[in-house]
Amino acid sequence: MERRELAVDGMDCAGCARSVKGAIEQVQGVQEADVRLMAGKVVVTANANAQPWPAVSDAIERAGYTVADSASEPKESAATQTHTRRSMGVLAAVAAAVLAMAVLGHGLGVFAWIERVVPWPLGVAATFGLGYPVFKKVAVATLNRRIIAHTLMAVGVAAALATGEWVTALIIVIFMRLGDYVESFTTERARDALRTLVHQTPQQARIERESGTEQVSIGEVVPGDVVQVRPGEKIPVDGTVLEGHATIDQSAITGESMPVEAMPGDSVFAATVAHGGRLRIRAEEIGEDTTFGRVVQMVEEAEAHRGRMQQWADQFSGYYLPFVAAAAGATYLIGGSIMATVAVLVVACSCAFALATPVAMLAAIGTSARQGVLIKGGKYIEALAQADTLLIDKTGTLTLGEPRITDVISINGITEAELLRLAAATEQHSEHPLGAAVRRAATARELDLPPPHDFEAVPGRGVRATVDGTTVAVGNASFVGNAPGISTNRPGQTPLYVSVDDELAGVLWAADAERAGVQSALDALRNHFDTLEILTGDAEQTAEVVAERFGLAYRAELLPDDKIAAVRAHQDAGRTVVMVGDGVNDAPALAQADVGIAMGAGGTDVAIDAAHIVLMRDDWALVPAVVQTATRALGVVKSNLVLTAVYNMLALGAASVGYLPPVLAAALHSIPDLGILANSSRLLRRSSVTAD
Structure with missing residues (x-):
């Protein structure tokens, strides 16, 4: 099997997506077509021997859409988006003016006077001329045995023309064209979040050749190439620093505004920015294989994981x-009014139902990704908002997963600082995690x-060395000796005894320290979860x-299989379970x-593959924040659906009775499209992943 991504222009609603999917899947050799409306792409899986790709492109064209040259290049700059917003304002004013003229013209009899003065054929020609793009879509759909909005x-326009109401038909066509633009604008506005991510993807790299440095496209870089990065430039690859020192802005990956230092031996990520120094980097992952590339890919693929509401x-x-169509037929049979029937056909807005969920979900997913939170689909936003049980791993999640010195107790006249200095000097060559904890302290x-x-290192007991002319030993009680009068009853902590010249000098207590912000995050999460x-x-x-x-409640001494069983036990009890872990x-x-x-x-990689939501930095504040994001997004979806349903009920009712x-x-x-855009934009304007 072969899998390809194609960029498709012209898809604005779920009906468009169904049309493209149906057209492609009729091509011989195609196994599946996954249409990603919000990404403007279709992922086609086909038999490699069949080579159906020219036929796939032709099928898309016959369906009334266009295959773009590239599926990866962003289509709009920030300036273009600003121009689009201004254009939307101008068109809104035009629409209001046309509506005012239409209402006044209908009420004052102006339309009837125009229809008497202007020949009917001329009015028909104007209607078909202005509505050609719309009628072409309808014709293509009809030839492919499909009905679109x-x-x-x-049909309503044709009915109005048949009764001589060509001015009414023309006004309807004007609003059809404006409606197309509104629908397109709504979809493109939702794509802004994804487009912003794509804009951050490096496109060029400066690599070292035998003849010197050369600027190449990112596709020409291979693992093992040495890449040079100058101050202020984006790092184009995931790799290891070979030479140089710089301050790295990793906000594109982690969402964290505080920079980190990079020096030889450190790992760096594509799409991050180097400041204050030059770097030579050995390329290890390029393009879609980089951490940032996978983030973009996961966000694009998130649309495939639809929740029950979207389905x-x-x-x-x-x-x-x-x-x-049935309602329009009933309106004509019962009331006999052609114009009421036309109104029913025209006022219904089916695409809004399909846009209500993905526009909001993509807004939440895209905004969250910019903040360092990768959500793999609306399905998980919906589940997170409705979850009632939170299960948490301890080591590496609640705690740092590495020992820290929590207390220093000195005896026999030595100061705490001196005790720690001697112990750390002795542990300098130790490879034990407790030795590393002493050095960090x-x-x-x-x-x-x-x-x-x-x-000298004695496995299972401790270390010994000569420091400043004295013999210092650090280890357990059997190696160094116990401390009389010092309580050793500290559950969850490990004592390190220190002796100087065979005389006990003190005790260092080590424990797996908790992560910063855990308690405040848990307090916030208790408002959402029952367990x-x-x-x-x-x-x-x-x-x-x-x-x-x-x-918290707890279960201890669990193997990986036991953790799975614990999750299943809660699920079997009818609960919706969220599990937070370190991802390994x-x-x-x-x-x-x-x-x-x-x-x-x-x-x-293990975390990105296994988890449904990935927090790209160690910050517990992101957990209640992403729960809040999910809750807000689900609320927006529900209000979008309610708005659309209420509009359609009222509008169809009013149209059917004249x-x-x-x-x-x-x-x-x-x-409804404008309402969905305005409502969902709340998820774009506000930062979705910031701690309260």
Whole structure:
């Protein structure tokens, strides 16, 4: 099988997507066509031996759409978007003026006077001339045995022309064209979030050749190439710094505004920006394989993971057109009014049902991605907003997953700083995690560490060395000796005893320290979830200490299979489960949960693959923030659907009894689209992923 992405211009609604999908899947050799309306793409899976690609392009063209030259290049700059917004304002004013003239013309009899003065053939020609693009779409759809929203409106125009009301038909066509623009604008506005991401993708790289440096397109870079990055430039690849030092703005990946330092040996990511220095980087991942490339790809693919609301809305929009046709027929049979029948055909807005959900979901997904939160689809936004159970991994999630020195107790006259200095100097050559914790504690206090001599590591017991002419030992009680009078009853903590010249000098206490902001985040999450529980493989005593600290229930000594069983037990009880983990050892449980959230997963393939929501930086504030985003997005979707349903009920009712003239019906046709755009734009204007 072969899989290709094609960019398709002209898709503005779910009906367009169904047309493209149906046309492609009729091509021999095509197995599946996944249309991504909001990305403006279609992903086609086909038999490689069949080579159906020319036929696929022809099928798209016959359906009335255009295959673009590139599926990856953004189509609009910021200036173009600003111009589009201004154009929308101008057209809104034009629409208001046309509507005012139409209402006054209809009420004052101006239309009837024009129809008497202007020959009917001339009016028909003007109507068909202005409406040619719309009528062409209808004709293409009809030839392909499909009914689209414009089909019913075109029938209404034909009916108005047949009764001699060519001015009414012309006004309807004007509003059909304006409605097309509104629908297109609504879809493009929703695509802005994705387009902003794509604009950040590096397109060029400066690589080293034998003859010197050369500027090439990113597609020409291969793993192993050495890339040069100057101050202020975007890093074009994922790779390792070989030479140089710079401050890196990683906000494109993590959403974090605070820069980080990069020096030889450090990993750097594509689409991040180097400041204050030059870098030589060995390329390891390029283009779509980079962390940023995968983020963009996941956001584009998110549309495929539709929630139940979107699936229902897509299905309903397909059934709605036959319902409207039946309503129009009933209107004519019961009332006998051609103009009322035309109004019914014109006023119905089926595309709004299909746009109500994806416009809001893409706004939330795209805005969240810019903040360092990758949401893989509306399905998970919907599930997160409705979830009632939160399961949390301990090590690496609630805690840092590495020991930290929490307390320094000195005895026999030595100061705490001196005790820590000697212990850290002794541990300089140690590879044990506790030794690294001691060194970090000394660095945090800015202590100068003398070099150790005669270093000796005793596995399972401790280390010994000569420091400043004294013999220092750091280890457990059996290696160094216990401290009389010092309590060792500290559940969840590990003592490191320190002796100087065989005399006990003090104790360093180490523990897996909690992450910053955990307690405030959990307090906020309690407002949303009924059940919060820790799942950990740690010992019972250690888990109990952490659980009591945060006020959570817990299950301890769990293997990965046990965590999956715990998730399933909650799901079997009818609960919607969210699992938060570090994305590595918790991958199976993250995948099993209704929503799996991986923390601090920048550059971690396992996390990006297994989780449904990926937090690209270690910040617990993002967890309640993404829950809030989901809740807001689902609220916007519901209000979009209610707005659309209420409009269609009232408009169809008024049109069917003759209260709504066709001209006004045409003008009102785009109201739901504008309402959806305005309502969903709240998710674009406000930062979706900031902690409260």
